[in-house]
Amino acid sequence: MRQHSRKHDLGSLLVLLLFAVFAVCILSVLLTSADTYRRLSGRDQGSYDRRTAAQYITTKVRQADRQGAVSVRSFDGQAALVLGEEIDGEQYETLIYYYDGYLRELFTSAGGEMLPEDGEKIMEAGSFLVYDHEPAEGRLSLRIQASDGTWEELTLCLRAGKGAA
Amino acid sequence: MKNKTHKIHIPVFLLPLLAAVVLLGFLTSLSNLEQGQSAEGKRQLEDALRRASVACYAAEGIYPPDLDYLREHYGIQIDETRYAVAYDVFASNLMPDITVLERIP
Numbered sequence: 560m561r562q563h564s565r566k567h568d569l570g571s572l573l574v575l576l577l578f579a580v581f582a583v584c585i586l587s588v589l590l591t592s593a594d595t596y597r598r599l600s601g602r603d604q605g606s607y608d609r610r611t612a613a614q615y616i617t618t619k620v621r622q623a624d625r626q627g628a629v630s631v632r633s634f635d636g637q638a639a640l641v642l643g644e645e646i647d648g649e650q651y652e653t654l655i656y657y658y659d660g661y662l663r664e665l666f667t668s669a670g671g672e673m674l675p676e677d678g679e680k681i682m683e684a685g686s687f688l689v690y691d692h693e694p695a696e697g698r699l700s701l702r703i704q705a706s707d708g709t710w711e712e713l714t715l716c717l718r719a720g721k722g723a724a
Numbered sequence: 725m726k727n728k729t730h731k732i733h734i735p736v737f738l739l740p741l742l743a744a745v746v747l748l749g750f751l752t753s754l755s756n757l758e759q760g761q762s763a764e765g766k767r768q769l770e771d772a773l774r775r776a777s778v779a780c781y782a783a784e785g786i787y788p789p790d791l792d793y794l795r796e797h798y799g800i801q802i803d804e805t806r807y808a809v810a811y812d813v814f815a816s817n818l819m820p821d822i823t824v825l826e827r828i829p
Contacts, residue, residue: 575739
């Protein structure tokens with residue numbers, strides 16, 4: 560009797576193994592789902608970055624779209640979009656540029672000595688290129704690289720027309 | 725033909741021990757997954773708030789003045805029973821300070 564209780568059918572062990580396999584399967588399904596969700600979120604983030612960056616630049620340019628108010632200037636060795644405005648008789652500028660992994664915005668008085676790191680971080684980005692090769696046409700071409708490495712191209716026709724940029 | 729039955733000799737304590745180990749492993753993995761999910765939920769809420777704020781700035785040129793504005797115009801939903809959100813605005817052209825804290829049940 561005592562000797563019999565020490566022996567178990569192979570069936571008992573198989574049931575246990577089956578349970579272990581079942582548990583591993585459940586866990587792997589959960590982990591796979593989590594990984595899929597993470598990848599989808601990453602793709603969504605890239606899409607959001609491109610769309611929002613383009614919308615941000617468009618809104619800023621439209622808000623400042625007056626004669627001579629939109630220009631492109633070198634700031635710390637790279638091209639920055641400069642939006643000028645007058646407040647209480649004083650000239651101010653908003654610079655939009657890329658620095659240290661972020662698209663940044665710097666609001667300062669015209670001619671103020673500021674550093675690129677002084678700008679407010681707007682969103683993560685890979686790069687920001689702005690071209691002023693067609694200023695006479697009143698067009699502005701921009702390229703924005705999202706944090707996932709994809710590019711968004713943007714061409715804006717300035718409402719202020721020729722000579723605006 | 726002789727009917728062969730497979731019998732193996734296993735110490736009496738081994739089977740319950742194995743069952744306990746498998747169960748423990750399963751429960752530990754589930755617990756880890758749940759903990760990760762909780763941390764992920766907090767991070768996601770913070771990300772969603774920041775993204776909605778930047779989307780508002782990109783579309784309107786100002787950051788949202790308060791959380792209700794984000795709820796009303798940008799579809800943000802906050803589970804107040806799980807999270808407390810501190811939202812401090814300094815100026816309409818500066819990113820607000822957003823802090824999400826998890827409530828202890």
